[in-house]
Amino acid sequence: MSMINYASREINCKLVYYGPGLGGKTTNLEHVFSKIAPTAKGKMISLATETERTLFFDFLPVDLGTIRGFKTRFHLYTVPGQVYYNASRKLILKGVDGVAFVADSQIERMEANIESMQNLYSNLAEHGYDLTQIPFVIQYNKRDLPNAAPVPELQTAINPGWPVEDLTRQRLTPDPRHEGEFLVEQVNGQWVERAPYFESVATSGDGVFDTLKALSKLVIKTLG
Amino acid sequence: MIATVGAETAFDPLAFASLTAADFSANDQLARLIGEPEFGSLFHQGEKDSMYLADIAHRVILVVLFDNHTTLGLVKLRVKSAVGSLNHVFIEMQAREEAGANRVESGFVGDAEDEIDRLFGE
Numbered sequence: 001m002s003m004i005n006y007a008s009r010e011i012n013c014k015l016v017y018y019g020p021g022l023g024g025k026t027t028n029l030e031h032v033f034s035k036i037a038p039t040a041k042g043k044m045i046s047l048a049t050e051t052e053r054t055l056f057f058d059f060l061p062v063d064l065g066t067i068r069g070f071k072t073r074f075h076l077y078t079v080p081g082q083v084y085y086n087a088s089r090k091l092i093l094k095g096v097d098g099v100a101f102v103a104d105s106q107i108e109r110m111e112a113n114i115e116s117m118q119n120l121y122s123n124l125a126e127h128g129y130d131l132t133q134i135p136f137v138i139q140y141n142k143r144d145l146p147n148a149a150p151v152p153e154l155q156t157a158i159n160p161g162w163p164v165e166d167l168t169r170q171r172l173t174p175d176p177r178h179e180g181e182f183l184v185e186q187v188n189g190q191w192v193e194r195a196p197y198f199e200s201v202a203t204s205g206d207g208v209f210d211t212l213k214a215l216s217k218l219v220i221k222t223l224g
Numbered sequence: 225m226i227a228t229v230g231a232e233t234a235f236d237p238l239a240f241a242s243l244t245a246a247d248f249s250a251n252d253q254l255a256r257l258i259g260e261p262e263f264g265s266l267f268h269q270g271e272k273d274s275m276y277l278a279d280i281a282h283r284v285i286l287v288v289l290f291d292n293h294t295t296l297g298l299v300k301l302r303v304k305s306a307v308g309s310l311n312h313v314f315i316e317m318q319a320r321e322e323a324g325a326n327r328v329e330s331g332f333v334g335d336a337e338d339e340i341d342r343l344f345g346e
Contacts, residue, residue: 004321004328005225005321006320006321007225007317007320007321008225010225011328036343036344037343040343042236042238042239043236043238043239045239045242045243047246056246056250057246059239059242061238061242062343064336064339064340064343065339067332067335067336067339068328068329068331068332068335070328070332072336072339075242087253088250091246091249091250091253094249209344209345212344213340213341213344213345216340216344217337217340220333220336220337220340221333223328223332223333223336224328224330224332224333
């Protein structure tokens, strides 16, 4: 991933919203587009079908301005969630710097969430990336719906965590956003790390910027 | 990084560039499906305006927009020699970048985080 271009003094970061179909990825981008200062955003592009389903991708460039001499920009992409568009999804992951997984909280969509997460893992692996090593956050969307599964259930199914091999990272790390919860902890004698998670209602914008803020900061940290 | 030359265009260059990149990537996959390693160039024909795209050093895409005042053959000819010289430039540039440390000066992360808070603060 080459994000820093010294010749043009530019830093470009590619953030991808991934997740099952109709989970709210495009809605996330639309909310960002509607709320962000006009001077900071570019044109939003949606390659969608006639029924408004994402066909290839949505794209929104967001300008952070010039920081320490570098023009810094985030490129926000969504992927098509529908299962049969995997070739498109894989293409969009090329050169990715950070991933937000938008899960659909509805109990009925649990299987679709898990399938999409496995798909993300294997598509990244094909590009030579390891999901556990790149900036990654999870968003539990549609929290306002009556059939939304409880967060602990979603965490167990979608964000069970991965083993922490690095000894320096094997220490109890509280989740700053959820009291009493941990991002790194010991489970049955094994150190496990989980992705930070956020609850959202993308249609009203709740949690949308929290997710984006957290992911973009994780990506920026990798530059330091 | 986007650079343009020639007559001014009315469209958003960033949007244009992202679609161009997607176009190239999708066609790359199509090439593989038919057993080609890649398509080095693409041509899109319009009624009045057309575009010719060429890959440079597997890193940059050269897009030539042209109208009925010229011919595809001439554009192809000119692009071929331009791609030859631009290839050298970008390969050299890439080597220089790889030689340099892929890091920004200290203080960048803090400043960028402040800017993220400001911009995404709602």
